[in-house]
Amino acid sequence: MKQRNFWVILTGVIIGIAALALTLLGNPGNMGFCIACFLRDTSGALKLHSAEVVQYMRPEIVGMILGSMIIAMISKEFKPRGGSSPMTRFVIAIVVMVGALVFLGCPLRMMLRVGGGDLNAIVGLVGFIAGIFVGTLWMRGGFTLKRAYAQSMTEGLVLPIIAAVLMAMSVFLPSLFAASESGPGAMHAPILIALGVGLIVGGLCQRSRFCTVAASRDAMMFKDWSMLWGFAAVIVTTIVGNLILGKFNLSFADQPVAHTDGLWNFLGMALVGWGSVLLGGCPLRQVILAGEGNSDAAVTVTGFVVGAAICHNFGLASSPKGPTVNGMIAVAVGFVILTLVGVLNREKA
Amino acid sequence: MTEFIATFHTHLSAMRTQRALTREGIAARLSPVPRYLSASCGTCVIYTAEDAHLNCMDADAERVVERLDDKQSFRELFKCS
Numbered sequence: 001m002k003q004r005n006f007w008v009i010l011t012g013v014i015i016g017i018a019a020l021a022l023t024l025l026g027n028p029g030n031m032g033f034c035i036a037c038f039l040r041d042t043s044g045a046l047k048l049h050s051a052e053v054v055q056y057m058r059p060e061i062v063g064m065i066l067g068s069m070i071i072a073m074i075s076k077e078f079k080p081r082g083g084s085s086p087m088t089r090f091v092i093a094i095v096v097m098v099g100a101l102v103f104l105g106c107p108l109r110m111m112l113r114v115g116g117g118d119l120n121a122i123v124g125l126v127g128f129i130a131g132i133f134v135g136t137l138w139m140r141g142g143f144t145l146k147r148a149y150a151q152s153m154t155e156g157l158v159l160p161i162i163a164a165v166l167m168a169m170s171v172f173l174p175s176l177f178a179a180s181e182s183g184p185g186a187m188h189a190p191i192l193i194a195l196g197v198g199l200i201v202g203g204l205c206q207r208s209r210f211c212t213v214a215a216s217r218d219a220m221m222f223k224d225w226s227m228l229w230g231f232a233a234v235i236v237t238t239i240v241g242n243l244i245l246g247k248f249n250l251s252f253a254d255q256p257v258a259h260t261d262g263l264w265n266f267l268g269m270a271l272v273g274w275g276s277v278l279l280g281g282c283p284l285r286q287v288i289l290a291g292e293g294n295s296d297a298a299v300t301v302t303g304f305v306v307g308a309a310i311c312h313n314f315g316l317a318s319s320p321k322g323p324t325v326n327g328m329i330a331v332a333v334g335f336v337i338l339t340l341v342g343v344l345n346r347e348k349a
Numbered sequence: 350m351t352e353f354i355a356t357f358h359t360h361l362s363a364m365r366t367q368r369a370l371t372r373e374g375i376a377a378r379l380s381p382v383p384r385y386l387s388a389s390c391g392t393c394v395i396y397t398a399e400d401a402h403l404n405c406m407d408a409d410a411e412r413v414v415e416r417l418d419d420k421q422s423f424r425e426l427f428k429c430s
Contacts, residue, residue, distance in 0.1 A: 072388065077388040139360055142361055143361070144359045144360065147358030206388065209390050218381050222392075281390060285390070289389075349365065349368075
């Protein structure tokens, strides 16, 4: 087996096992990991939105940023860079978050939902791949957010430091933060375990460059299938794990934190796929890159947090009852925004 | 003939270089950057030629290396920060 494939598959298996463990220890169903949901919860904990059921400072995200940073520093790959159209990335990040919260999950959670037997996530997966395909057409057509430049160590450390400080404050000064008493935000694994698992997964993702978008994008653009092994590893691990644990439930209905509206599951994830290709990686990858000192990725993660707040403050996020009218309009607007971003950032190839 | 790998700051730059090399009659293909070369997940151009053809590199080229016999060893020929 190629060494690259080994690390990617190992990362996928560990993510799958970690997600199953975190769910057993308290995280919501099929939500051992979800970058969109966890940043949404964090956004709520910071009182950027007031949806009472989704407010919690998720240690997994902080762990992933710091895990990536530690491994990058040890391997001399912590290289602060930035300046590649940061505000455009911020806007795309908001659009991606709209798509994710209309579907109810980032691409990683979509995989975990598939692994739990949630057939709505299969519909989302088809939309995700369709969105990635559209994104690759823009890439082939000359889309570029321009190059990034080397930056100071300080610039690269800002987001990891903010994440660490907020995590410490949420532990030692919990009254400053909002915390759900019911709903998904109230369901969580013990803090230290969640933080530790995040550190391990963050470090592994840094080594393997694991990315849910790269799996399909690289296959479409370069006929390179390496990352698809990791994608498959997550799904296979969670299917096997859920079957062993008796939690595999093959159906559309009655899935945890999910709705059954196929059209909007498809369109929500199509928006995520397209936007993520323009960003150069999925939400998970942005978190890892931010840990490596990439300030463009840090701006993108900030965009996700703001996007989550917008979704809940303006009623764009779906609920298990289904998508909202505002959410549907926002997804349509999102497609228009991505088209405009594409047109305005196109150069002769 | 030697195998070269060129990495870039943008995907567009990699595409332009691949086309420039192809116009010179050199077999060049786009690929994800090998992990041993970089932690970033950009696009590289892999090509086989008598020399590195640095004149074909786009303005946003980052690095050109010559791959040595051991598949993961390389010699750096050009680097731009």
